[in-house]
Amino acid sequence: MPEVASRAHLEAMVPTMRRALEKADVELSDIHSIAVTAGPGLAGALLVGVSAAKAYAAALDKPLLGVNHLAGHVAADTLEHGPLPKRCLALLVSGGHSQLLLVEGLAERITEIGSTVDDAAGEAYDKVARLLDLPYPGGPPIDKLAKQGNGCAITFPRGLTGPRDAKYDFSFSGLKTAVARWVERQERAGEEIPLADVAASFQEAVADVLTAKAVRACKDLGVDTLVISGGVAANSRLSGLAAERCAEAGIQLRVPRPRLCTDNGAMIAALGAHLVAAGAKPSPLDLSTTPGLPVSTVQVF
Amino acid sequence: MADAVPLSVVLVLAVDTATPAVTAGVVDLTPGSPPRLLAERVTVNAKAHGELLTPHVQEALARAGKRLADLDAVVCGSGPGPFTGLRVGLVTAAALGQALNRPVYPVPTPDAIALDARTGKPLLVATDARRREVYWAAYDAAGRRTDGPHVDRPADLAAKLPAVASAAGEGAEIYAEVLGLPVVEARYPSPVSLVAAAAEELLAGARPAALTPLYLRRPDAVEPVGRKRVTKG
Ligand SMILES: [Zn+2]
Helix, strand or coil: CHHHHHHHHHHHHHHHHHHHHHHHCCCHHHCCCEEEEEECCCHHHHHHHHHHHHHHHHHHCCCEEEEEHHHHHHHHHHHHHCCCCCCEEEEEECCCCEEEEEEECCCCEEEEEEEECCCCHHHHHHHHHHHCCCCCCCHHHHHHHHCCCCCCCCCCCCCCCCCCCCCCCECCHHHHHHHHHHHHHHHHCCCCCCHHHHHHHHHHHHHHHHHHHHHHHHHHHCCCEEEEECHHHHCHHHHHHHHHHHHHHCCEEECCCHHHHCCCHHHHHHHHHHHHHCCCCCECCCCCCCCCCCCCCCEEC | CCCCCCCCCEEEEEEECCCCEEEEEEEEECCCCCCEEEEEEEEECCCCHHHHHHHHHHHHHHHHCCCHHHCCEEEEECCCCCHHHHHHHHHHHHHHHHHHCCCEEEECHHHHHHHHHCCCCCEEEEEECCCCCEEEEEECCCCCEEEEEEEECHHHHHHCCCCCCEEECHHHHHCHHHHCCCECCCCCCCHHHHHHHCHHHHHHCCCCCCCCCCCCCCCCCCCCCCCCCCCCC
């Protein structure tokens, strides 16, 4: 609901800033620079944030940094696990993103090597949750229900895993449809729906594809560190399976705590701080918002 | 911000983004005299509010030979206006107020346009609400708002037009034929009139009203449809 979100952003801006300053026990005048998401995201929401950031930067006479939201998700991990190695792979999974990124320095080079061709992983969770009459957002309730079920009970399709499919791209639309069909078939046959098994088998399919592709990309590109971030990173099966497979493959797995995985301001501040340390120039105060900003553009000028 | 001490001279920043004009101006307010414009920077571009407002604020201040820290207060047009642009002005004003620790006074945008028109007769102010609608408000001979703001299709407004002598605002120009009113020149709110509309509160050092945009329309949002039921197994 873009319009509702933008309204909430406007109302929340000043109180949120006040709370953040209080919690951190700092004054606005202590701030060195102002980092803000310039994209990607919803146009109306981006505009509220960027407009406020410009005003703060002008009023405080501090540098403005318009940064990439996706790079922010990767930077979030540095708050938990310290600096990233020279090269690492990042798997971003949330309601809005499903991407595999090759990160060769947060301030230097981020390359998207794969992404979803249809739904984001989190969207698939939301749609399946609706199908199973579970609350929104779908991730946590499916995860909880899945723990009582058998992930091997139903074999749902693994999208884009054929020999000729794009190696690092994802597709979750077919999976969602397959779950819907399976449930409908059971209903038509008058059978009970084993909700826990459906949830577990769906979750297994998502975690299997995401981790298999991420680990494969690490091996192919000779990268020994995988970062998983975004709202879906908190999913227990995804992190569990990733831990297993990374251990097997000798890959170091880094998953920031859930509060840092979901969208948050600290990740944008972390990226801003990293850019400042790397000697980044400030963004101009006539900075535009870019709803479709590619991940390769870490800072916008 | 809590100080209610009356001020003798007030240096005010006025901003408005409720119309296609990206408006920033620096205005000097002294008791007993009309507000005086020191400098302004205005660009008419409905798609550039977010890009241009803060640079315009800086340029207007530079032209006035002032700095943000010199300001005593901020006045912001609170609409009604198209959502996206309207929010730029309000959030910019709110953040400036917070960072500078200065009060921010919202002013309904048509009130400022009415002051600009200064006809001395009952007046209609209509701004462009897009989607073939106008935001409108009516004013008496003394410039006090007597009706509105509302949002209507021009033809519907024409059918229930209050007793006014003329009309101001871009909406009045675009739909002049439908409304059938003589149009006076006052298309967008000027910084001086934005400040004039808040002059009493500014000089009294009054506690500002909540910085809430006048949306009038419901958000463009659709509630999710009912979920599909599946028998619990
Ligand atoms: Zn995100």
